[in-house]
Amino acid sequence: MFDRDGMFSRLRRHPDIEAPNLMAVDAADRLILDESAVALSQARPGAVAVIGDHYGALTLGAASIHGSTGVRVHQDPLTGELALASNAGAVGLADRYRPLTLGKELLAGATVVLMRLPRSLSELTEIAETIARYADPSVVVYAGGRDKHISPAMNDVLGHSFAVVRATLGRQKSRVLIASGPSEVAAPIYPVTEHLAEIGLDIVSHGAAFAGSKLDIGTRYLLEFLPRVNPRARTAVDLGCGTGILAVGLARLLPGVAVIATDHSSAAVASAAATARANGFGDRVRALRDDAMSTLETASQDVILCNPPFHVGAAVHTGVASKMFAESGRVLRPGGEMWTVYNSHLGYRGALRRLVGPTDVVGRIPKFTVTRSVV
Numbered sequence: 001m002f003d004r005d006g007m008f009s010r011l012r013r014h015p016d017i018e019a020p021n022l023m024a025v026d027a028a029d030r031l032i033l034d035e036s037a038v039a040l041s042q043a044r045p046g047a048v049a050v051i052g053d054h055y056g057a058l059t060l061g062a063a064s065i066h067g068s069t070g071v072r073v074h075q076d077p078l079t080g081e082l083a084l085a086s087n088a089g090a091v092g093l094a095d096r097y098r099p100l101t102l103g104k105e106l107l108a109g110a111t112v113v114l115m116r117l118p119r120s121l122s123e124l125t126e127i128a129e130t131i132a133r134y135a136d137p138s139v140v141v142y143a144g145g146r147d148k149h150i151s152p153a154m155n156d157v158l159g160h161s162f163a164v165v166r167a168t169l170g171r172q173k174s175r176v177l178i179a180s181g182p183s184e185v186a187a188p189i190y191p192v193t194e195h196l197a198e199i200g201l202d203i204v205s206h207g208a209a210f211a212g213s214k215l216d217i218g219t220r221y222l223l224e225f226l227p228r229v230n231p232r233a234r235t236a237v238d239l240g241c242g243t244g245i246l247a248v249g250l251a252r253l254l255p256g257v258a259v260i261a262t263d264h265s266s267a268a269v270a271s272a273a274a275t276a277r278a279n280g281f282g283d284r285v286r287a288l289r290d291d292a293m294s295t296l297e298t299a300s301q302d303v304i305l306c307n308p309p310f311h312v313g314a315a316v317h318t319g320v321a322s323k324m325f326a327e328s329g330r331v332l333r334p335g336g337e338m339w340t341v342y343n344s345h346l347g348y349r350g351a352l353r354r355l356v357g358p359t360d361v362v363g364r365i366p367k368f369t370v371t372r373s374v375v
């Protein structure tokens with residue numbers, strides 16, 4: 001067993017963005033572990049599940065302080081999963097847990113669930129429903145976060161899936177909601193399918209997917225430019241695909257193109273695959289969970305479409321966009337083109353020029369800019 005703070009001091013965020021103001025462990029992780037200490041110490045082997053662990057503090061905290069084994073873990077972003085794996089290796093606890101998708105295998109028989117409250121209510125709804133549906137009826141959920149990210153509506157969402165929900169006292173601007181008494185889940189809400197008449201597509205979305213089944217306004221603007229994409233393109237990537245609207249939009253326009261819809265989010269990849277199937281493009285749109293296309297071959301793609309994220313957790317940070325641009329410069333073949341939409345105030349043109357190649361602004365409206373970069 002480890003001294004907790006000694007173990008925590010060794011945890012890193014890598015391969016997620018690292019910066020002095022971005023931590024791998026925070027007060028909410030510590031509070032969740034303290035509130036659940038008795039339950040963890042009494043849990044049978046294999047009866048602990050962890051959801052939304054940022055970089056491994058919850059999983060490795062349970063394993064190191066309480067000796068938990070067979071911990072089942074779901075993390076939506078691949079970067080979190082990779083960080084946990086590398087942290088677990090560094091502290092010698094890699095054999096204590098296994099990563100799983102959100103579903104029955106993750107939760108069947110679980111009596112203790114530790115989780116970080118997600119940012120969106122839709123993600124929380126899907127998680128709460130899934131726990132209530134599959135975990136042991138005696139399950140107790142310890143769902144914590146920083147006060148600034150917790151809203152009263154989260155109590156209500158948990159209250160739909162659990163008979164009892166109470167909040168702990170706050171500590172260091174953090175709080176834990178404790179839920180027990182899972183309710184019967186008649187018909188799960190997620191994944192949701194909606195027809196977007198404006199673009200003539202059915203969109204399938206899991207709770208954690210960006211924009212849900214709505215059309216993001218930046219994406220809407222980039223869609224206007226798809227008819228200008230090289231019509232001879234055979235390979236393309238929707239980088240940071242969310243529900244896969246850009247991937248399916250391009251596959252519909254260019255019958256000869258095979259598109260990889262890729263995202264680091266497990267919910268996004270499941271949504272994009274389902275959106276492609278729902279619109280009859282399952283054979284030409286392949287969904288791939290990856291960190292900024294890191295597994296794609298160099299000089300292998302004709303086109304990349306990208307609506308990059310500009311939030312890293314709570315902090316506004318352009319690190320992810322820069323990583324995506326640098327990888328695009330690597331993955332595009334010579335002469336390949338990248339189409340990007342971004343909030344005009346972010347001024348990404350210089351970074352695109354430097355990391356991809358010559359970049360023209362092809363469209364600008366008050367909020368958004370669309371560029372075309374050529375390698």
Ligand SMILES: C[S@@+](CC[C@H](N)C(=O)[O-])C[C@H]1O[C@@H](n2cnc3c(N)ncnc32)[C@H](O)[C@@H]1O
Nearest residue numbers: 210219240241242263264265291292307308309
């Ligand atoms: C602004 S959203 C765009 C979603 C979708 N393309 C659309 O237009 O609706 C950015 C997407 O980038 C994804 N993302 C963030 N970091 C990533 C990373 N390191 N690798 C791959 N995708 C990432 C997010 O999960 C999110 O789905």
